[in-house]
Amino acid sequence: MRKLIAITFSFLILAVFMGCGPTNHNEKDAENKLTPTSGDKFYGGVFRVNESEYIKNLYPLSIIDIYSYRIASQIYEGLFKFDQKTLQVVPSLVDSYAKSDDQLVYTFKLKDNVYFHDDKCFENGKGRKLSAQDVVYNFNLICTYNRNNQYAHLFTDIVKGAVEYYDATKENLSFVRTPEGLEGVAGFKVIDALTLEITLLKPNSMFLYNLARPGSFIFPREAVESYGEDMRTKCVGTGPFQIASVDEDISINLSKNENYHGVDEFGNKLPFLKAISVSFIKDKKIEFLEFKKGELDMMYRIPTEDIIDVLTESDETNENFKYHLQRIPEMSTQFLAMNNQGKVFQDINIRKAFSFAIDRQRILEYILNGEGYMEGYHGITPPVFKNYDIEQITGYKMNIDSAKYYLAKAGYPDGKGFPKVTLDLNTEGEQYSNVALEVKKQLKDKLNVNVELKISPFAQIAEKSIMGRYDFLRLAWIADYPSPENYLWAYYGKTLPENPEEKSWPNLIRYSNPKFDVEYEKALASIDQNQAMVHFMNAEKILMADAPFIVLWYDEGYRLIQRHVEDFPNNPMQYRDFSTVYFDKTH
Structure with a gap:
């Protein structure tokens, strides 16, 4: 993930949404009608946003990509979530919680006013109240072996009895079909309708973070029984928005959850927006034109050739500025993955040869036109965390002599006899393909190595990466x-x-x-965060010494929003919470 956020709804006005046919002026005026409320805020409006890749899966236990996450996080909620401004873990479905002195037993009290979305999976189509039993059901499901479950690690080796339960379900798949016949994971316990208890095997510094991640989003048993694998797009959560319509590869539309439990500091019932419309235009130039015409309310990542113009048009010292530019170093690292068990890159000498051959400065300055925070000279972790100085991590800078030395050591002096390898990538505008072409050229010029480029939709890239069916892969x-x-x-x-x-x-x-595993485990077991950082740093130093991938650059996010968009702060994680966003067209 990772990464990895999302948006969902359910309403009737198809013509309102982008990608659903032409909209006349009267309809557009109606959808954008705003109603004032406390705190000088406004209800109403449809927020239009584009993603350059279509979602892979909105089922929480299958979310592995950022496009799905950005949508799903508007539909579903976990016990905790992240504050959009500070990225601190804050309660979401939880009203309060406590933990024992030994840091092993957590007790969570749920809010008393949370309801699942109205959906036909419920009796009479009316969403019922969230209970502690729902949370335990979901957490047992996380610990259940299933080919669609990518999040068992959230609890196995952490929660008491989770490994034993997972192994039991792996041996007997009938457990999955008849969960009421199981006692469940020993560490999950329902105390009463709104209270649950979780017992850990040992203290874990990341436990509350795990409860805010997409794998921990809560959904009802009724949805699982009604929709099964169709939960890829049939979503039933407790979030501020719900699915209204899905047009595969074209658009996903979300409508306001009228029964949402959230309120703001003025007592306003959330969310403010009437709906969210997500389009999937793959060409960043077309997306940019749509934004400039006012057909999109936000744009993330700008065509490289337009950056200079954007800086001018978004200069807020000029009273005629057109839109807001939000620019911030991100929790995002661009890299080239190498299959460490593959026939080519299982050799550490080849991995080091490739790592030393890449001119990262040229890529950042000339190919990306400076749209990045800094070159990837250190580890996989970007330079955005306090008390974690990545300059202590020795990565790789271009060194042609070292690159040739390691390639010869692997048995391929001057690249003679080196097998052709394929670099798989998806497109997000022309940025990634331009970088891939430059990498191909550099490896040919410096190592006499041939690289074939193969561009595929992100869903195919994701499947290849999980199955290990690749040599070389562009990832973020x-x-x-x-x-x-x-x-x-x-x-x-x-x-x-x-x-x-x-x-x-x-x-x-x-x-x-x-x-690496030893240092990583020590970090997780650390109660003191500073000590955890020391062990994470030790683990990352070991990781980079093995050159398992090629870090290219650390991202800086360029995000444009229209002038009428309010309460939508940017953050290094690109975590988006649309529940508090509103439109103000009075200026």
Whole structure:
């Protein structure tokens, strides 16, 4: 993930939404009609946003990409979520919680006013009240073996009895079909209708973060029984928005959840927006034109060639500025993954040769036109976390002599006899393809190595990465929670499947080093956050010494929003909470 956010609804006005046919002026005026409320805020309006790749899966236990996450997080909620301004973990479905002195037993009291979305999976189509039993049902499901479950690691080896339960369900799949016949994970206990208790095996510094991640989003048993694998797009949660319509590869439309439990500091019932319309235009130039015409309320990532113009048109020192530019270093790292168990890149010498051959400065300055925070000279973790100085991590800078030395050591002097490798990538505008072309050129010029480029939709890239069916892969890791651990958990060796033909998530590069695992486990067991950071740093140093991937650059996010958009702060994680966003067209 990771990364990895989302948006969903259910309403009737199809013509209102982008991608659903032409809209006349009267309809558009109606949809954008705003009603004032307390705190000088306004109800109403349809927020239009574009994603350059279509979603893969909105079922919480299957979310592995940022496009799905950005939509799903508007539909579903966990016990906790992130504050959009500070990225601190804050209560969401939880009213209060406490933990024992030994840090092992957590007691959670749920809010008394949370209801699932109205949906036909319920009797009479009316969403029922959330209970502690729903949470325990979901958490047991996380600990259940299933090919669509990518989040068992949230609780296995952390919660009492989770591993035993997971292993039992793996041996007997009938457990999945008859969950009421099981006592469930020993560490999950319902105390009363609104109270549950979770017992850990040992203290875990990341536990509350885990409860805010997409795998911990809560949904009702009725939805699972009614929709099964169709929960990919048939979503029933408790969030501020719900699915209204889905047009595969074209648009997803979300409508306001009229029964949402949230209120703002003025007592206004949330959300303010009437709906969210998500389009999937793949060409960033077309998306930019739509934004400039006012057909989109936000644009994330700008065509490289337009950056200079954007800086001028968004200059707020000029009273005629057109839109707001939100610019911030991100919790996002762009890198090239190498299959560490593949026939080519299982050799550390080849991985090091490729790592030393890449001119990251040229890529950032000339190919990206400076649209990035800094070159990837250190580890996989970007330079955005306090008390975590990535400059202590030795990565790789271009060194042609070293690159040639390691390639010769691998048995390919001057690239002679080196097999052709394929670099798989998805498109997000022309940025990634331009970078891939430059990488191909550099490897040919410096190592006499041939790289074939293959561009595919993101869904295919995701499937290849999980199954290990690739040599070389362009990826970005975008945090779904604010901690260096979010970058390092993907390389924990104990998440690797015993059978190399099985899916591997999150360890997509199939990396394993017991020394790394030891430091990573020490970090998780640390009660003191500063001590945890020391062990994470030690683990990342071990990781980078093995050159398991090529870090290219650390991102800086360019996000444009129209002048009428309010209460939509940017953050390094690109975590988006539309529940408090509103339109103010009085200026």
